[in-house]
Amino acid sequence: MNIAGQNEACLRLPENLTVRAIIPVREDMLTFIDAHETATIELADEVQVDISFIQIIEAARVYASTAGKQITLAQPASGALLETLRRSGFLEGMSDDDAKFWLHQGKIQ
Amino acid sequence: MSFPDPIAVFRTEAAELLEQIEAGLLDLNVNLGDKDQVDAVFRGLHTLKGSGAMFGFEALAAFTHHCETAFDRVRKGEVPATHALVTAVLEAKDHMRALVETPSGDHEAMSEALLVNLRRAVDGGGDAATAPAAAPPAQTLYKIRFSLPQNAMANGTNPLPLLDELRDLGTCRIVADRSGIPSLDELVPTDLHISWDVELLTAEPRSAIDDVFIFVMDDMELTVEEIAAQAQAPAVIAPASVAAAPVAAAAVVSAAAASAPAPVDAKTAKANENVRVPAEKLDELMDRVGELVIAQSRLSQLAGGSGDLTLRAVSEDVERLSGELRDTMMVLRMVPVTHLFSRFRRLVHDLANETGKRIELITEGETTEVDKSVIERLADPLVHLVRNSCDHGLETADERLATGKTEAGHIHLSARQQAGEVIITIKDDGRGINKDRVRAKAESSGLIAANASLTDQELYQLIFQPGFSTASEVTNLSGRGVGMDVVKRTIDALRGTINVVSRPGEGSEISLAIPLTLAIIDGLLVRVGNARYVIPLSAVEECLELSVEEDMRSRGRSFISLRDSLVPFLRLRDLFRTGTKPDQFQKVVVISTGSERVGLVVDQIIGDHQTVIKGMSKLHHDVATFSGATILGDGDVALILDVGHLVAEGQQQEAHLRAAG
Known part of the structure; x- marks a missing residue:
């Protein structure tokens, strides 16, 4: 975990972000969001993801929004994450907000 | 969490x-x-x-x-x-x-x-006749909405391959509905809260969509609407056309889709009624209940010696509640023997292949429930017995036909409850046990004296001696004499008994009588000399008074006359060498295993006792007379009598006396 500052910080997640390893990720994210106004999530280059990770990020967005905090991805979705978003139907009908969050875009390309 | x-x-x-x-x-x-x-x-x-x-x-x-x-x-x-x-x-x-x-x-x-x-x-296997290629059918547009059970991911169902399979069926637009995802602080990360809306244009039949979900169909929610049939598929399903389509064909709902919610709801309700609990948690709970029963026993004793009526009332309440808790706990630990029996289908299938015999397994009483720890320990003995029946008991098809039997041999595996015991029977319609060969083998290996007088049951019991085998040929399956002694040891450890019946040419039947539970039993607390002992109540037939006259009369013979039959008895005072004088009014507790009976002479019958069974220490593991110990309300330890061993001893004594004339 890399902390850049009290109110803005970056949480680096492990490579395995599948249902097999997702349980501690929830705890880490919850603690991290609670501790910072703006939380940036950073993924490993060789990250493994499945739908449980997308769900946990969406849940984190709901939580941050309710708590008046902000959560962002350090990098736009690419590689395995982008493929999982595509396969799971998150890219279809994506709102501008979602596109901004996941793809760092104003609109879906 | x-x-x-x-x-x-x-x-x-x-x-x-x-x-x-x-x-x-x-x-x-x-x-x-x-x-x-x-x-x-x-x-x-x-x-x-x-x-x-x-x-x-x-x-x-x-x-x-x-x-x-x-x-x-x-x-x-x-x-x-x-x-x-x-x-x-x-x-x-x-x-x-x-x-x-x-x-x-x-x-x-x-x-x-x-x-x-x-x-x-x-x-x-060759290719089955395949239908000639038909002209490509018209494509149909389906609107599908589905959600998987909340525990789908935890149970190993990955939604992504399902979505891929839908894509493989045709042109597909899949939109995830994330509105059900809770806030992170409320999320169980292995639960699934996403559902999907899918528009699929496909030439495949409706059943192909069902096939995608075939292995989760029972637990999921799925609605499929057939929107319209099209002669040609558009290159891409445009979102606008999809949005308009439901209005045009909202009334066309397949029968399967319309009827789907009811069974799903019923399944969900059923699933919610069951909780999967790790076995070790049940064992832990059982231990706690056992401790509670012992504590309650102490409380009862204290209350009994007190004049405080309130204390007595509370003690009675605790006794009632702990009894109910014990009964509930016992029910929780009971599992049907189905799982135990189901593994023998495969075993018999494999044995039939290995021996080249035709064997049919018939099971009965699969719903009979037994304590889970008993089931676990019964598996190995049953494997040995079924193997033995298949290999030695059943004849080859030719031999069977030659003796007028059906070509296929039969193994009957059955279970039933009987007075605190479960009786598991393995029966075959094979050649039966050859008594002469058993006797010859026993004599040659020194297990019995030449021409020793033995009942059929005693003779059959010899097959459970270590190293005993009458098989002239050692096969992969059996014949090494290893296994049947394992059966005996395991059944003894379970405080069970083995009964063998065999008829030449007609087959054999081996019955295992096992206590329903190994944790807590109802016992009869008795006193012999200054020590107290527990006799499992399920084995007790009746209690009699042994008058001084009758005791004197039977001295040296140790038989009592019970409704026109002579029952041998053992004086536990002598057996345990208490060195105490007998009470004036001794009691005989008649116990039985199957048809064998024996009386146990005790000084006093104290009463029934909820007995939490504790294992004997390693120092005492070879003491056959006792099957365990329990802690009494006053903190004393009482030994639990091994009924099977005592009955066998009584019968042996009877045989010796008869032989002595």
Whole structure:
């Protein structure tokens, strides 16, 4: 975990972000969001993801929004994450907000 | 908040799936045309593959994929189901179990060998007549909405392959509905809260959509609307056209979709009524209940000696509640013998193949419930007995036909409850036990004296002696004399008894009588000299007073006359060498196992006692007279009498006295 500052910080997640390893990720994210106004999530280059990770990020967005905090991805979705978003139907009908969050875009390309 | 370990959950689910697959294969082997079984096996393999991949069991997923493909071809009528295919997949199933248990092991060579076998079985079956290629049908636009059960991911169902399969059916637009995802602080991360809306333009029939969900159909919510049939498929489904379509065809709902919610709701309700609990938690709870029963016993004793009426009332309440808790706990630990019996279907199938005999297994009383720890320990003895029946008991088809029997031999495996015991019977219609050979073998190995007088039962019991085997030929299955003594040891350890009945040419029947539980029993507390002992109440037939006159009369013979029959009795005071004088009014407790009875002479019958069974220490493990110990309310230890051993001893004494004339 890399902390850049009290109110803005970056949480680096492990490579395995599948249902097999997702349980501690929830705890880490919850603690991290609670501790910072703006939380940036950073993924490993060789990250493994499945739908449980997308769900946990969406849940984190709901939580941050309710708590008046902000959560962002350090990098736009690419590689395995982008493929999982595509396969799971998150890219279809994506709102501008979602596109901004996941793809760092104003609109879906 | 604690969450179940997904890998452990997967292993449990995989074990159940493998059992289902095996049961399906064995049923299919009996009726190769049974499409339901083909579907069931396919579903099991499909689920196992998907779950395995999701939980990182890549080798399992890759291997299972081949078996699944084989069964998919059977489903589609491309290849027939054959005995060879069933056998190949059964062997593959055993390998899958190894892949689940030791995923990091070196399984490649075995995998390859089994897949060669599988391919041979599939190719050898020949192609089923395939329908001539039909003209491509018109494409249909379906609007599908589905959500998987909340525990789908935890149970190993990965939604992504399902979505991929839908895409494979045609032109597809899939939109995830994330409105059900809760806030992070409320999320159980292994639960699934996403549902999907899908528009699918496909030439495949509606059943192809159902097939995608075939292995989760029972627990999911699925609605499929047929929007419109089109002669030609558009290159892409435009969102606008999809949005308009439901209005045009909202009334066209398939019968399956319309009726789907009811069974789903019923399933959900059923699922909610059951909770999966790890076995060790039940054991832990049982230990606590045991301690509570002992504490309650102490409380009762204190209250009994007190004049405080309130204390007595509270003590009675605690006694009632702890009794109810004990009964509830016992019910929780009871499991049907179905699982125990189901494994013998496979065993008999394999044994039939190995021996070249035709063997049919008939099971009865699968719903009979027994304490789970008893079930676990019964498995090995039953394997030995069934193996023995198949190998030694049943004749070959030719031998059977020559003696006017049916070509197929029969093994009956049955279970029933009887007075605090479960009776498990293994019966075959084979050649029966050859008494002369048993006697000859026993005499030659020095187990009995030459021409010793033995009842049939005593003679048959010799087959359970270590190293005893009358088989002239040692086979892979049995004949080494190893196994039957294991049966005896295990049944003894379970405080059970073995009864053997055999008729030459007609077959043999071995009955195992096992206590329903190993944890807490109702006992009869007695005093012998200054010590107290517990006799399992289920074995007690009646209690009598042994008058001084009768005692004097029977001295040296130790028989009492009980309703025109002589029953041998043992003076526990003598047996335990208490060195005390007998009470003036001694009592005889008549106990029995099956048809054998014996009386136990005690000084006093104290009363019934809820007995929490504690194991004997290692120092006492070879003391056959006692099967365990228990702690009494005043903190004293009482030993629990081993009924089977005492009855055998009494019968032996009777035989000696009879022999002495």
